[in-house]
Amino acid sequence: MKKKGLNLFRRVLLLALAIPFALLTGCKDDGNSLTLFTWDEMFPQEILEGFEKETGIRINYVNFDADEVMLTKLENSNGADYDLVIADDYIIDTVISKGLAQKLNKQKLPNYGNINPVYLKPFYDPTDEYTVPYGAGVQTIVYDPAKVNIKISGYGDLFDPSLANRVAIIANYRVINGMALKILGQSYNTEDLSAIRSAGNKLLSLAPNIRLIKDDHLEDELISGEVSAAVMYTSEVTAAMTTSIEKNLGFEMVFPKEGIGFGPMAGFIPSKAPNPDAAHAFLNYILDPERGALCFEHLGYYSTYAASDPYIDPELKPLLTLPAGFIENMENIKPIGEEADQEHLRIWTAFKAAAGKSDN
Amino acid sequence: MKKFYIALILTLMYVPILLVIIYSFNNSRISSLWDGFTLRWYRDLFRDRSMFIALGNSLILGILSSLSAAVIGTLGAVGLYTKSGLIRKRHPVGKLIEFLAVLPIMIPEIILGMVSLAFFSLLGLPLGMSTLVIAHTVFCVPYVYLVVKGRLVGMDKSFTEAAKDLGAGEWRAFFDITLPLILPAVVSGVLLSFAMSFDDVIVSSFVTGPNTNTLPIKIYSQIKTGVTPKTNALCTLLFAATIVLCLLSAYLARPRRKGKTEKKSPGNQKEIFHEKKRA
Numbered sequence: 001m002k003k004k005g006l007n008l009f010r011r012v013l014l015l016a017l018a019i020p021f022a023l024l025t026g027c028k029d030d031g032n033s034l035t036l037f038t039w040d041e042m043f044p045q046e047i048l049e050g051f052e053k054e055t056g057i058r059i060n061y062v063n064f065d066a067d068e069v070m071l072t073k074l075e076n077s078n079g080a081d082y083d084l085v086i087a088d089d090y091i092i093d094t095v096i097s098k099g100l101a102q103k104l105n106k107q108k109l110p111n112y113g114n115i116n117p118v119y120l121k122p123f124y125d126p127t128d129e130y131t132v133p134y135g136a137g138v139q140t141i142v143y144d145p146a147k148v149n150i151k152i153s154g155y156g157d158l159f160d161p162s163l164a165n166r167v168a169i170i171a172n173y174r175v176i177n178g179m180a181l182k183i184l185g186q187s188y189n190t191e192d193l194s195a196i197r198s199a200g201n202k203l204l205s206l207a208p209n210i211r212l213i214k215d216d217h218l219e220d221e222l223i224s225g226e227v228s229a230a231v232m233y234t235s236e237v238t239a240a241m242t243t244s245i246e247k248n249l250g251f252e253m254v255f256p257k258e259g260i261g262f263g264p265m266a267g268f269i270p271s272k273a274p275n276p277d278a279a280h281a282f283l284n285y286i287l288d289p290e291r292g293a294l295c296f297e298h299l300g301y302y303s304t305y306a307a308s309d310p311y312i313d314p315e316l317k318p319l320l321t322l323p324a325g326f327i328e329n330m331e332n333i334k335p336i337g338e339e340a341d342q343e344h345l346r347i348w349t350a351f352k353a354a355a356g357k358s359d360n
Numbered sequence: 361m362k363k364f365y366i367a368l369i370l371t372l373m374y375v376p377i378l379l380v381i382i383y384s385f386n387n388s389r390i391s392s393l394w395d396g397f398t399l400r401w402y403r404d405l406f407r408d409r410s411m412f413i414a415l416g417n418s419l420i421l422g423i424l425s426s427l428s429a430a431v432i433g434t435l436g437a438v439g440l441y442t443k444s445g446l447i448r449k450r451h452p453v454g455k456l457i458e459f460l461a462v463l464p465i466m467i468p469e470i471i472l473g474m475v476s477l478a479f480f481s482l483l484g485l486p487l488g489m490s491t492l493v494i495a496h497t498v499f500c501v502p503y504v505y506l507v508v509k510g511r512l513v514g515m516d517k518s519f520t521e522a523a524k525d526l527g528a529g530e531w532r533a534f535f536d537i538t539l540p541l542i543l544p545a546v547v548s549g550v551l552l553s554f555a556m557s558f559d560d561v562i563v564s565s566f567v568t569g570p571n572t573n574t575l576p577i578k579i580y581s582q583i584k585t586g587v588t589p590k591t592n593a594l595c596t597l598l599f600a601a602t603i604v605l606c607l608l609s610a611y612l613a614r615p616r617r618k619g620k621t622e623k624k625s626p627g628n629q630k631e632i633f634h635e636k637k638r639a
Contacts, residue, residue: 063581
């Protein structure tokens with residue numbers, strides 16, 4: 001009995017010491033893999049499997065939860081380790097300015113022309129050298145006409161007194177403050193402090209209508225009837241509208257007449273990516289019209305490839321593609337100067353206090 | 361009143377978990393609608409290769425860091441609390457060492473993650489399983505230390521003294537007497553550490569590398585695209601696994617004989633008697 005205990009202990013000790021070294025020296029790249037660094041569930045399973053089967057390149061799909069974590073990782077490895085990153089627009093701006101991304105080789109991207117021109121020459125990559133857009137968040141309003149007496153066609157209608165305590169919004173200050181800026185005819189990205197301040201005053205009159213400020217699963221509140229109208233993230237809009245179509249709930253989705261804010265996600269190749277060829281191959285693979293359509297249907301964000309639009313399921317098409325003629329009314333929500341950002345935060349705090357709700 | 365209070369607390373604690381389990385069988389993507397029973401989320405889950413790679417990484421990480429923590433934590437507790445230890449000798453440095461050893465439990469995880477990353481990049485250590493194991497061991501050690509310490513404090517010193525009287529050296533007395541007596545505490549410390557390591561997302565997200573996605577990071581990164589019921593299915597499986605681990609831990613750490621005042625000692629004698637007979 002006693003002897004056995006001794007052996008067990010020694011064995012455990014040896015194991016604890018030996019395995020980290022084994023792992024440290026093991027796990028080496030075999031040269032033909034693609035380390036894809038992005039959020040989870042960004043691609044349908046069949047696309048990932050299809051790419052592996054067609055090219056023989058193994059996908060190593062690793063995740064980050066926040067853009068800032070991704071930036072930290074790239075800074076730490078100095079642009080190595082990862083082959084392809086898909087992240088939000090504002091962080092790519094920082095990534096490129098820090099020299100952590102490499103220029104794309106367009107010859108390896110024959111499908112590059114499929115990109116919708118609306119999403120070309122973005123602020124973070126004005127010469128289209130580094131990035132391929134992949135899905136965009138587009139700001140809309142969803143409401144339940146059965147529970148609302150007015151016809152909602154823009155942000156201004158959310159201020160209507162008949163909607164008292166019936167509106168839910170996300171806790172994203174640039175998007176919500178931006179609604180007031182848009183009503184006042186300003187840009188989402190204005191750095192004029194007095195314009196931001198008057199937007200803050202305007203926003204205060206929305207406070208009595210706010211029932212909820214929260215980020216996750218806002219679509220549930222609309223579906224359960226807790227609220228009648230909502231300004232949500234695009235993935236939530238898609239979830240709400242798909243359910244509405246399935247269950248005949250009759251929800252309406254509105255492109256606000258004052259102007260539409262949007263924010264694309266995009267893929268880029270880190271400066272010292274171990275396998276840039278695989279990254280190009282994958283980008284080109286998803287840029288294919290039919291495959292792109294599959295991706296956006298799965299992703300629930302707006303299609304950034306014009307060539308994919310015709311292949312998107314007709315039921316989902318109004319949710320995932322832009323209607324014609326909206327182009328000039330759209331504005332990318334960009335990072336702004338420190339001072340303007342502080343002013344935004346100030347009016348946002350005042351608004352939240354007035355709404356008497358906390359965002360969780 | 362007391363019953364009501366207990367019911368209220370238990371409801372608050374377990375109803376959310378129960379909902380996740382129920383919704384993992386919900387046919388609708390949207391959690392506010394019940395649309396019939398389905399196992400399709402479990403099917404989707406098992407199709408997802410990256411999910412199982414992440415699960416495997418998390419398991420390896422949990423096992424390695426809890427075992428490393430077991431060795432370090434046990435050594436620490438034994439070193440401080442046996443007869444010649446600094447705390448038994450009421451040396452002031454003993455308490456200081458104990459405080460430093462337990463501190464990682466109290467440091468906010470985000471800070472632990474940040475400083476670990478800064479430290480590893482200073483050392484030039486490539487991020488991956490090794491850095492994950494080191495960082496996780498750091499916050500797992502206190503759990504093992506505290507559990508083992510509790511056991512050592514209640515242990516009768518005369519057992520080891522008797523062994524030494526009979527000619528056993530320090531090592532022999534430790535492996536033959538002390539270790540078997542504290543083993544249940546070590547094991548329950550390991551299980552606790554494993555659960556802590558398996559859950560962790562904050563420290564991991566700082567120190568993970570390009571080949572070591574862990575399960576909590578993967579789940580957490582679904583916030584972008586909206587959490588699917590596939591995650592509910594996974595949470596259900598994880599919850600079941602956690603319950604099994606906790607029950608096992610509680611079973612191993614249950615109070616047993618307390619020493620010489622217990623009536624069990626004749627049993628011990630009988631054992632010794634049997635061994636003699638065999639010899």
